[in-house]
Amino acid sequence: MKEQTYTVAAREALDEEMARDPRIFVMGEGIGKRGGNFNTTLGLYEKYGPLRLCDTPIAERGFIGLAVGAAMSGSIPVIDFMMVDFILDAMGEIINQMAKMQYMSSGRLRMPMVLRGCIGIGGAAATHHSGSYYSTFSNIPGLRVIVPTTPADVKGMFRTALRGNDPVIMLEHKNLLSNKGLVPEEDYTTPFGQARIARAGKHVTAVGVALTVQKCVQAAEVLAKQGIEVEVIDPRSTSPLDIATILQSVKKTGRLMIVDDAFEPCGFGAEVSAQVGAYGFDDLDAPIRRLSGAFAPTPYSPPLEQEIVPSVETITKALYDLVKE
Amino acid sequence: MAVEIVMPKLGWTAEEATITEWTKKDGELVQRGEVYLLVEGDKSVNEIESFETAILRLLPDGPKVGETVKIGTLLGYFVQPGEKPPFEAAQAAAQLGGQADPQASPSAAADAPSPNPDPYAGRDKRGPKISPRALRIANELAVDWQKLIGSGTSGRIVEADVQAAAAAAAMAATAAAKVAVVQAPPVQPVAAPAIVPAPTQPVVRATPVASNATRKTIAARLSQSAHTTAPVTLTTEVDASELLKLRETLKGEGAGRGAVQPVPSYNDLFAKLVALALQEHPALNASWSDEGVIQHTHINIGMAVQTERGLLVPVVRDPARKSLPNIAAEANRLVEQARNATISADDMRGGTFTITNLGMYDIDGFTPVINLPECAILGIGRMVAKVVVVDEANPRRAARTAIRKMMVLSLTFDHRVVDGAPAAQFLQRVKKFVEQPYLWLAR
Numbered sequence: 001m002k003e004q005t006y007t008v009a010a011r012e013a014l015d016e017e018m019a020r021d022p023r024i025f026v027m028g029e030g031i032g033k034r035g036g037n038f039n040t041t042l043g044l045y046e047k048y049g050p051l052r053l054c055d056t057p058i059a060e061r062g063f064i065g066l067a068v069g070a071a072m073s074g075s076i077p078v079i080d081f082m083m084v085d086f087i088l089d090a091m092g093e094i095i096n097q098m099a100k101m102q103y104m105s106s107g108r109l110r111m112p113m114v115l116r117g118c119i120g121i122g123g124a125a126a127t128h129h130s131g132s133y134y135s136t137f138s139n140i141p142g143l144r145v146i147v148p149t150t151p152a153d154v155k156g157m158f159r160t161a162l163r164g165n166d167p168v169i170m171l172e173h174k175n176l177l178s179n180k181g182l183v184p185e186e187d188y189t190t191p192f193g194q195a196r197i198a199r200a201g202k203h204v205t206a207v208g209v210a211l212t213v214q215k216c217v218q219a220a221e222v223l224a225k226q227g228i229e230v231e232v233i234d235p236r237s238t239s240p241l242d243i244a245t246i247l248q249s250v251k252k253t254g255r256l257m258i259v260d261d262a263f264e265p266c267g268f269g270a271e272v273s274a275q276v277g278a279y280g281f282d283d284l285d286a287p288i289r290r291l292s293g294a295f296a297p298t299p300y301s302p303p304l305e306q307e308i309v310p311s312v313e314t315i316t317k318a319l320y321d322l323v324k325e
Numbered sequence: 326m327a328v329e330i331v332m333p334k335l336g337w338t339a340e341e342a343t344i345t346e347w348t349k350k351d352g353e354l355v356q357r358g359e360v361y362l363l364v365e366g367d368k369s370v371n372e373i374e375s376f377e378t379a380i381l382r383l384l385p386d387g388p389k390v391g392e393t394v395k396i397g398t399l400l401g402y403f404v405q406p407g408e409k410p411p412f413e414a415a416q417a418a419a420q421l422g423g424q425a426d427p428q429a430s431p432s433a434a435a436d437a438p439s440p441n442p443d444p445y446a447g448r449d450k451r452g453p454k455i456s457p458r459a460l461r462i463a464n465e466l467a468v469d470w471q472k473l474i475g476s477g478t479s480g481r482i483v484e485a486d487v488q489a490a491a492a493a494a495a496m497a498a499t500a501a502a503k504v505a506v507v508q509a510p511p512v513q514p515v516a517a518p519a520i521v522p523a524p525t526q527p528v529v530r531a532t533p534v535a536s537n538a539t540r541k542t543i544a545a546r547l548s549q550s551a552h553t554t555a556p557v558t559l560t561t562e563v564d565a566s567e568l569l570k571l572r573e574t575l576k577g578e579g580a581g582r583g584a585v586q587p588v589p590s591y592n593d594l595f596a597k598l599v600a601l602a603l604q605e606h607p608a609l610n611a612s613w614s615d616e617g618v619i620q621h622t623h624i625n626i627g628m629a630v631q632t633e634r635g636l637l638v639p640v641v642r643d644p645a646r647k648s649l650p651n652i653a654a655e656a657n658r659l660v661e662q663a664r665n666a667t668i669s670a671d672d673m674r675g676g677t678f679t680i681t682n683l684g685m686y687d688i689d690g691f692t693p694v695i696n697l698p699e700c701a702i703l704g705i706g707r708m709v710a711k712v713v714v715v716d717e718a719n720p721r722r723a724a725r726t727a728i729r730k731m732m733v734l735s736l737t738f739d740h741r742v743v744d745g746a747p748a749a750q751f752l753q754r755v756k757k758f759v760e761q762p763y764l765w766l767a768r
Contacts, residue, residue: 254456254458254483254484281457282457282458282460282461283457283458283461284456284457284458285456285457285458285459285483285484286456286477286481286483321478324477324478325477325478325479325481
């Protein structure tokens with residue numbers, strides 16, 4: 001095991017896979033010599049050259065279309081979006097072509113590609129750079145949506161994405177990038193659709209996504225001092241979603257809260273809540289609760305920005321109230 | 326709440342019965358234990374007593390005196406003072422609906438005296454709120470949750486409330502052991518049944534409110550037991566030497582081919598012989614229900630087991646028809662599951678008679694508390710060597726003294742359900758079965 005930051009672990013996965021498989025190439029804005037806005041490709045240009053680290057103009061729809069064609073004809077493109085908000089300009093290519101082509105061709109065409117970008121509210125990035133969109137993409141059949149939260153998971157899941165045949169949307173929360181964690185030395189992969197129990201507990205289940213997993217664990221540490229043991233679940237991928245692990249936890253605790261920075265309506269929390277309501281109804285000792293970001297464009301003002309997302313304090317209070325409910 | 330009065334099932338096979346006389350009039354207050362109805366069925370007239378103090382309300386268009394009706398036919402209701410029986414409440418509601426005439430002026434409607442002074446009275450009909458999980462567990466543990474007070478911040482009954490009530494019920498059902506504890510010398514290692522909720526409870530639940538609710542439930546269950554049954558305890562000393570010999574013989578066989586394995590415990594032997602005695606004395610294999618006395622066609626024996634959660638009563642199904650090794654295997658499984666808290670609610674339901682054994686604590690006679698709705702419970706005392714006179718009634722042998730293994734049996738029965746003589750006859754039969762196991766082993 002070695003200690004690495006989230007960014008370094010992800011970059012190492014990309015580097016190792018590029019060395020192993022010459023079909024992999026990266027496209028995006030500023031990912032060549034500059035090494036990526038978030039250092040996602042730092043040092044790789046010198047190693048693999050301009051053909052495999054291909055800087056693009058600001059034309060998302062164009063280069064996604066190009067990458068879809070490349071994936072169909074035997075390459076493995078990795079598109080680096082910096083902020084995942086920019087991906088929205090290419091939604092037609094993503095939903096109508098990338099997600100559906102394997103189905104349309106009865107599986108004769110494969111679509112091995114990875115779209116990656118940063119998500120999340122933080123750092124006064126304002127409303128064009130603060131989207132999360134995992135619920136949006138999880139609503140589309142044919143896409144895999146992964147939201148790794150630890151250095152070990154991002155490395156293992158990025159590897160799984162690069163070794164698979166399906167289009168994968170990899171969403172990295174920008175406030176997790178500098179987190180350090182232990183990463184195994186050996187060549188390992190982390191499967192999709194398998195949740196991680198970030199902290200075991202028995203009184204209430206908290207399901208987080210991306211940064212809120214970390215916030216839930218911090219809230220759980222506060223509540224542990226009061227004798228309340230929170231089980232924190234990190235689904236790691238929102239599509240496929242490991243509902244079994246969540247149901248198992250609710251069977252134990254009887255209480256469920258979904259904590260999510262993103263918007264509440266028709267969101268991730270609604271999906272988890274509906275499934276637990278359907279398959280875990282008789283295990284529930286209290287109503288399912290959600291704690292989400294405000295349903296509003298993200299403000300630029302740093303104090304306002306912090307106010308509209310769940311904080312460790314609001315999560316702690318909400319979990320405490322749910323246990324008492 | 327209005328309680329239905331239905332034609333009770335008076336006999337095992339009764340399908341209908343005749344109303345002989347209403348000894349109380351419509352609208353009259355009936356005290357608990359008072360006879361309000363005479364019913365003829367199966368060639369005998371039966372007095373039907375009230376379980377509660379309440380007002381008798383007869384169904385206006387219900388069966389008349391002299392009419393023969395099917396068991397379960399609705400005859401009327403018991404209501405509380407000021408409460409309307411459902412047939413009048415329905416009329417009142419219909420009249421109220423008629424008043425809601427769209428032509429009527431709103432002010433006139435508002436001025437009219439409300440037929441129901443409490444506009445929220447109807448809310449009670451929905452009963453208390455309970456979580457799905459608590460409801461499921463209440464059903465599994467057979468807890469009557471309607472009477473519980475929810476500890477959730479919204480007043481909802483949650484799992485912890487149901488678990489506390491179940492623990493309290495287990496306490497009440499096995500209060501027998503507590504009596505024994507009080508009587509026993511202080512040196513005896515008898516643990517009082519635990520009333521602490523299971524350790525899986527969230528710690529925040531261990532508030533004074535929750536523990537008060539537990540205490541209240543315990544008090545309610547115990548007083549219910551004390552107030553609703555008419556318990557009488559009979560004791561007799563039996564010579565268990567032959568039973569001991571039987572068990573020692575089986576043990577001596579070891580685990581060889583054809584040996585009886587597992588070797589039945591005394592409790593297993595008692596489960597079998599008591600069940601066989603109950604076959605001959607079905608009056609003791611009965612329950613109270615809303616329909617009156619129910620004589621069970623099946624015989625299932627509950628066995629009181631001391632566990633960390635408190636005393637539990639797992640049920641051995643139909644031991645009369647099972648072989649001793651089968652009973653022993655089933656009982657071993659039940660006792661183990663009761664002790665490690667994996668026993669299912671089903672395995673603790675359906676008992677028709679309970680045996681409780683305090684012999685290991687050097688107790689002789691005691692007064693077990695009836696495990697409602699059963700009508701009797703047999704307490705098994707310790708086996709102890711005594712000098713007794715034997716063969717005094719044997720004309721072919723001279724009376725002499727001998728050292729025999731003696732044991733006291735304590736039978737507590739509910740005098741409402743069965744009278745003293747039949748209960749004594751049953752205990753006499755059990756005594757005989759203990760003293761001469763060949764009588765039932767040969768079956």
